Amino acid sequence: MKLKDGDVLVFAGDSTTDAGKSATPDGLGSGYVRLVRDALYAFLPRQNFRVVNAGVSGNTTRDLLERWERDVAACDPDVLFCMIGINDVWRHFDNFDPKHAYISEDEYEKNIRAVCDKAAGVREFCLMTPFYMERSRVDEMRAMTERYTARLRRVAEERGVALLDMQAVFDEYMQGRPGQSICWDRVHPGNAGSMLIARAVLRSLGV
Numbered sequence: 001m002k003l004k005d006g007d008v009l010v011f012a013g014d015s016t017t018d019a020g021k022s023a024t025p026d027g028l029g030s031g032y033v034r035l036v037r038d039a040l041y042a043f044l045p046r047q048n049f050r051v052v053n054a055g056v057s058g059n060t061t062r063d064l065l066e067r068w069e070r071d072v073a074a075c076d077p078d079v080l081f082c083m084i085g086i087n088d089v090w091r092h093f094d095n096f097d098p099k100h101a102y103i104s105e106d107e108y109e110k111n112i113r114a115v116c117d118k119a120a121g122v123r124e125f126c127l128m129t130p131f132y133m134e135r136s137r138v139d140e141m142r143a144m145t146e147r148y149t150a151r152l153r154r155v156a157e158e159r160g161v162a163l164l165d166m167q168a169v170f171d172e173y174m175q176g177r178p179g180q181s182i183c184w185d186r187v188h189p190g191n192a193g194s195m196l197i198a199r200a201v202l203r204s205l206g207v
Contacts, residue, residue, distance in 0.1 A: 001124045001162060001204050003079065005047040009036070010054050010077035012064060013084050013128075016189055016197075017055025028053050031189060035198035043207055052077070060087045060103055061111035068118050080119055081201060083128035083166065085112075085152060086187055089144050109151035116159045126162040126204060127152060131170045133179025133186040133193070164204055169196050 011017050011033045019031025028034045028051065037051040054071045056063065061084050064072075072080070088103040088111075095102075103111070112127070119125045129152055132145040149167060156163040170179065173196060179186040182193045189197060 001079065001126060001206070003040075003044070003047070003049070003205055003207070006049070007078040008050045008052065008075055009040075009079040010052045010072055010075050010081070011036075012068075012072050012080065012082040013055040014059040014064075014087050015055065015057035016086065016187070017053060017083055018057045019053075019055070019189075019194065021053045021055065029055070030194075032194040032197035032201065035194055036201050039198065039202055039207060058087060059084065060091065061085060061108055061115070062088075062103060065111055065114055065118075068115075073118065077122050079124040079205075080122045081126050081128055081164075082115055082119070083130065083164075083197075084115070085130035085148050086132065086145065089130065089132075089141060089148055090187065092144065093141055105147055105151055108148050109155060112152050112155045113159075116155060116161055124162075126164055127156050128164040128197075128200075129153070129166050131166040133170050133174065133182055135171075135174050135178060162204065164200050166197060166200065169200050 017033060019029030021027050021029035024030065028037060033051065033053040040049050052075050064084050085108060088108050092102055129149045130145055132142045134142040136142060153163065183190045
């Protein structure tokens, strides 16, 4: 992936991207999106970029698609990263309302295909896998996350879309420390996890 002077970079997703953006005056939040923006300013001082945080806490793929035109397409991105899916999984574990429509693996794959369709005109587009900071691969939520990620990976391969494997990034971290050392719920990246995500994004951009 290559950056050009004047590019608009948009990061779409859920709370792992949102990172409290409504509490920051510039709407960037306190997570990896801000770290990426700061690195671009610091390391590419002769170029100008607009960075947009289009993450919304609690969003599933279904939610993201519903607001895509308003929050993503309206920004006219040149570079677009999308990390979405952990809530598609998590709702199976924390929401037991019988009226709530869970997002199945099949629907998740269909929604990711729709995301790719909507992003078709973007010059640089990258899907980022959801992640769960649990070492044990037999953990029920970790196992489900991997199944949903396999669907995303299949779509990325079929469409020729760039892919960042964020689970692999956190698995490498967890060779030294458990996921709970970053966050008790093993989902929200906090300061350390945001640094890991930002590094992966910057490397993919050649920064």
